[in-house]
Amino acid sequence: MKIIITLATFLFATALTTRADVITQTVDFGTISSGSQFYFNQFNTALGTLTGVTLDWTVNSSIASSSVTNMNSGTVTVNKIVFTNTVDGYLPSVGDSGTLAEEDTKTKTVNLTGSTPSRTLTNGQSYSLSNIALGTLTASSSYLPGDTDFDSFKGTGSVPLYVTNTFGATVTASGSGVTTSWLTSITGTSTGNLHVTYTYTAAPAPIAPVPEPPAMILGFGGLLGLSCVAFKRRKKSATAEIV
Structure with missing residues (x-):
């Protein structure tokens, strides 16, 4: 009898033991436009208690072609161009009206001393560059219970994610009449993905009745x-x- 009661107690304790588990999913951005809408699955609370959310962002960007046009009043010489690529992720958000969850900027500086074609531009003239690799942008953000928007990850539906992608250029020049008046034209491409990790405590397994x-x-x-x-x-x- 004592052995039977001890066995029943062990089975009961084992059934109540919880475990930490993870669920992962990946959102493929494909080619990111200036504004792209995505969705990923919420965590189904029937599986247990959500304890944390980690978002790992990866974006690869390059510029196929670019030009800067001198809109200053005089003749100038272009010395340096700093290219930027900024990726913003909003969630939960349809469009950019939601919370800004992540903002990252990748820069590439091109020093033009001694380069060709001519860097000296009169008013209205342009300077062009092509095939500029901005490299890989990585970032990680996390949420814990009680954080803003944490509950938006829970449910049986989806989490809306809106991603914006912008390119820019800042010109450094010398010469007469130099101000900040430049017209820029950039054709860039960005690809990437978002890796979502849900950490949770699994719900206890059903307890099988022990015969008396x-x-x-x-x-x-x-x-x-x-x-x-x-x-x-x-x-x-x-x-x-x-x-």
């Missing part, structure tokens, strides 16, 4: 009785055959 000792004894007795009946029948059948 009297029920176990009755069940065993019933099986024993059935075995005796079957044995007697086989014995009678064997006796009949001998006769």
Whole structure:
């Protein structure tokens, strides 16, 4: 009896033991336009208690072609151009009306001393560059219970995510009449993805009922009785055959 009670206690304690688990999913951005709408699955609370959310962002950007046009009043010489790519992620958001969850900027500085074609521009003239690799932009953001928007990750629907992608250029020049009056034209491409990780405490597994000792004894007795009946029948059948 003591052994049976101890076993039942062990099974009960094991059933109540919880475990930490993770669910992951990836949102593929493809080619990111100036504004792109995406969605990913919420965490279904039927699985357990959500304890944390981690968002890992990856964006690769390059500029195929670019030009800066001198809109200053005089002749200038372009010395340096700093190219930028800024990616903003808003969630939960359809469009950019939601919370800014992540903002990252990648820069590439191009020093033009001694470069060709001519860097000296009169008013209205342009300077062009192509095939500029901005590299890989990575970032990570996390949410814990009680944080703003944490509950938006829970449910059986989806989390809306809006991503904006902008390119820019800042020109450094010298010469007469230099101000900040430049017209820029940039054709850039960005690709990437968002890796979502849900950390949660799994819900306890259903507890299987443990038969009480009297029920176990009755069940065993019933099986024993059935075995005796079957044995007697086989014995009678064997006796009949001998006769």
